[in-house]
Amino acid sequence: MTTVSILGASGYVGGELLRLLAAHPSFDVGPCFANSNAGQPMANLHPHLSLAYPGKSFAPFDISLLQGSDLIFAALPHGETQRLADALTGSGARIVDLGADFRLNSAEDFEAWYGEPHQRPDLLGQFIYGLPELHRDRIRNARWVASPGCYPTAASLALKPLIDAGVVESTGVIVDAASGVSGAGRAASAGTHYCGVEGSFRAYGLTRHRHTAEMEMNTGAEVLFTPHLMATSRGILATCYARATGKHDPLAILRDAYADEAFVHVGEALPETKWATGSNAAFLSARFDKRTGTVVALAAIDNLGKGAAGQMIQCANLMFGLDETAGLSRVGVYP
Amino acid sequence: MTTVSILGASGYVGGELLRLLAAHPSFDVGPCFANSNAGQPMANLHPHLSLAYPGKSFAPFDISLLQGSDLIFAALPHGETQRLADALTGSGARIVDLGADFRLNSAEDFEAWYGEPHQRPDLLGQFIYGLPELHRDRIRNARWVASPGCYPTAASLALKPLIDAGVVESTGVIVDAASGVSGAGRAASAGTHYCGVEGSFRAYGLTRHRHTAEMEMNTGAEVLFTPHLMATSRGILATCYARATGKHDPLAILRDAYADEAFVHVGEALPETKWATGSNAAFLSARFDKRTGTVVALAAIDNLGKGAAGQMIQCANLMFGLDETAGLSRVGVYP
């Protein structure tokens, strides 16, 4: 068995990792770190895990506790992985990091979108971008992986094959997406209060959401990205618009691109986020609108699944030479 | 008092009309028609109205019962107003129709988008389009008004002043919108089952939703419209994209356009649908994204309020020379 440590184990992504690892055939859960909740029983934060991890508690981060870990899953607040980079990379364990710290290739882009200089530009090129459908072979051989966020995963899966195939132009791309509230994390705030979300829908981060940078890096296109908050706990739907070149049927291109993928379904049916809930699946579709010369491409995922914990495990499966689907589901909990 | 008849009184729009009319100072509810539910006590379909309309029942449609009505609100299934046009227009009462039957100016456009020839093209020019912020004076003098649907109301309020002022180009406009389930009406179907909507989000009617025609008519722009179904009962958010000309600040233009409007709020804050729930208010905002040369304009309304029953009453207030705000609220039920 491979021993896995989790950093940021008390958050929603941490909880989802623990849920999935409870059924993983080859990964064994080792120390679970959660600084602000250190010392607390896991059941206080993750009551749904009570039967799977009886008596387990969160530990304060201590580098010596990483000894014996073969794999580190990091789901930390922004900036923390940069700060801990020496400790983590020096541990000898493989790393799958969900933070944005090492996702971008360029320190300039990082500073432009995150508004602060990167602390460890020397490491930027050494983390492999963890989207298996795009970089499977590099992930297989990676020591360190930076797993993409939920929005870029959805948008890149929908757009990348279309741009690569020349189905659409690479300027003027619009990604209009909606996310469930768990994407905002576990911290209680005015924005995550039940009463402000139930029965409502709103845009946020208009024109300057940081995930734009990843979408542009992955697709090579210029992207305007508008995220919305929707009244669900989980789910991402990305509705992507791009000017058609008229050369190919976008749906056929997507079918082709993902024909051999275990977790990607391409079909005529317009995808719904709930189809993916609790799973690592991505549901895609696309249409060409001749009247306006536009391609609309859609992707639905679970932001905590394929958009976070599921994808981290998918990457780790590759890194350890396991069946890529080990411990992961392709079927959402529906309805 | 002005006596009002309602056609389609058992539906959601009918119920919202009845709720608002219960507090209207000048309109008195007369016969309420509801063919499929004729004979049923109103409380069976609208239990929330029990205290306001004790003992009232729905009647089967009978033209003779329209005698004595000064005003007819029609909230009928598609095509019904065309079929009843002679009876309604011949009754002598003023009419506010929520159907799509007489909204478009052109029989060609109707046929192109609705897939069937218009039955009464002779009447098309005689119904005034009931969006008071655009056509107030014409509505004041109208006998017959065709009140716009929820999506065109939201999108047109957000886009029309920007296009008129030359802030954005009139081609390549995208309207990406989300609606609450009540927009699909009261009929039970797979698509409105609670379990398929809760926790989910999906696009529908891709590239060919009929409301596109109204948006194009109102704004003069070429529009690609993508509606989504969201997990709320009420609310519309329209997120509109258009290529900027760079000439003006879109927010300033919107503020200017609606400075004197009782029901339209323009502000920096990104609008949320719940702010408008149960009211006739519209909340607007806009941003110019210099990086991609795009304007994003947003509008939030209640699809049953400003998007249906509220707007119908606003039109009727104008038609009868009343205070435009009579019986209407500018404050949503929040949270």
Place this chain on the structure above:
Amino acid sequence: MTTVSILGASGYVGGELLRLLAAHPSFDVGPCFANSNAGQPMANLHPHLSLAYPGKSFAPFDISLLQGSDLIFAALPHGETQRLADALTGSGARIVDLGADFRLNSAEDFEAWYGEPHQRPDLLGQFIYGLPELHRDRIRNARWVASPGCYPTAASLALKPLIDAGVVESTGVIVDAASGVSGAGRAASAGTHYCGVEGSFRAYGLTRHRHTAEMEMNTGAEVLFTPHLMATSRGILATCYARATGKHDPLAILRDAYADEAFVHVGEALPETKWATGSNAAFLSARFDKRTGTVVALAAIDNLGKGAAGQMIQCANLMFGLDETAGLSRVGVYP
């Protein structure tokens, strides 16, 4: 016009008071106090009120600002009204307080249920309990009113006539109730995070919720009360169980008791909380189960309406000799 001050104006009850007062024919909104949010524009906390109160801000509490107020609505955190009692009662204004501070008749009961001695037992008998259906005449003549909370309002309306009429025994009464999240107030916390509430249901405060004391005071019965948190923003449903004496039909007794009430509907139909959303209505029903010898009585209200702000205004209408229904709706916003 009567000038009204609001204490605790930035909370959910404050927002609901402001929403209702915007349409009240005789009450005019004066200073709005909100200590923790003092200085903030009202639109930051209550964006839905933007069109009704443009430019208005919250003030820090200052007793001198109460001069000129004829009426004070207090919706303060627990204990605050006791602390401010001299300032408020000395202001000369009439007071409607939503806090629990002056609801109970007995200082002993207060200490038993609230776990702390009452600071102003001298004033306990001087606040009239603000449930108009039970104490209309006393409220009419009151200077100071302590308006009941949402759970006791629902449970007392359902149970009091049955106990008074001897339909049920006064021991072994169980009130099993569910509340929307707004009852927990605006403060962000783990318990009000969207993700922990959506798709879930739970009991809380088992066997010792403080509102039990009010239910027992109002009905004269011994009550075991179990509140639940449900995945809605608003609404209370109280399902009440009591051993039948077999003497009378409980539904007939309720119909009789509330025949002349403007805001109480008694019917065969089992009440749903949404019928009352945004209104001051209460929907009641009851059944006698011969098999087990039990009466089940149900009441549905909006916890922010008849359970808070609506009832406060109903009391104030009585205190100022106005029509009891002024500014209040009997029709919920449904669906």
Place this chain on the structure above:
Amino acid sequence: MTTVSILGASGYVGGELLRLLAAHPSFDVGPCFANSNAGQPMANLHPHLSLAYPGKSFAPFDISLLQGSDLIFAALPHGETQRLADALTGSGARIVDLGADFRLNSAEDFEAWYGEPHQRPDLLGQFIYGLPELHRDRIRNARWVASPGCYPTAASLALKPLIDAGVVESTGVIVDAASGVSGAGRAASAGTHYCGVEGSFRAYGLTRHRHTAEMEMNTGAEVLFTPHLMATSRGILATCYARATGKHDPLAILRDAYADEAFVHVGEALPETKWATGSNAAFLSARFDKRTGTVVALAAIDNLGKGAAGQMIQCANLMFGLDETAGLSRVGVYP
């Protein structure tokens, strides 16, 4: 591998069975029957299953297709299993039936609660009641099992050990429970329309819900049962009240009763339905209220998991000598 047929495969329970079987190590999905949806691609009804069952369709029921099946899961409309009893029992396959047809021991009780005579009283004693925590050994040796519904599962798990241990009296027991909408099945109706459920809560089936009979059979107590419909897709919370004898701590009794159970968690924390979503877990707690002499016991399950499909598979695991937990999760999808 064991070949499994599913009757009623297009419903919600059918979908959940298929979801779980996709990951089951020993059960292989054979023919899936769905009369009203016969011939349809499975993906039309269960789009979330698209990746797991590509190309699979529903078959019309045909007894000859059962040849080769070792196990039949039946999730049929009420009465159908009685009608098909000869075909099913004659097939030689083992049967796990979710219908109510063979759950009760007594034809008299069946007629009293279901309002119709039982068609096959001869078979009543031959179906074993499929609640493993109560009847594990009998299930292990059963050919035919009648798996209990969601409400009786939750209530019986919470109450049975308390009644058996004499902690509570066996008369005057009240089960007040709330269910998610999926319990009402997939059929679209006024009662399952999104708009009537979102933001609402209501009781139904007052005093005479059919599941009462099972609760009484399982616990030996006289039970008054009140189900409620809550605004979630999944989940059951049963809040049970019974008069305490004062002899024992109810929580200790429950801990003891379920100490060795894989799927039952007993704890101080009040259970929330979402902890169990998508899993076969049951979360229990209990309190003794000395003041009123009452025990309150609570159980939370997923109505489609431990309340339906999960429990059916748990029974089948026992019947086939497999690990009882095979293919089942003890961890809910949370948040």
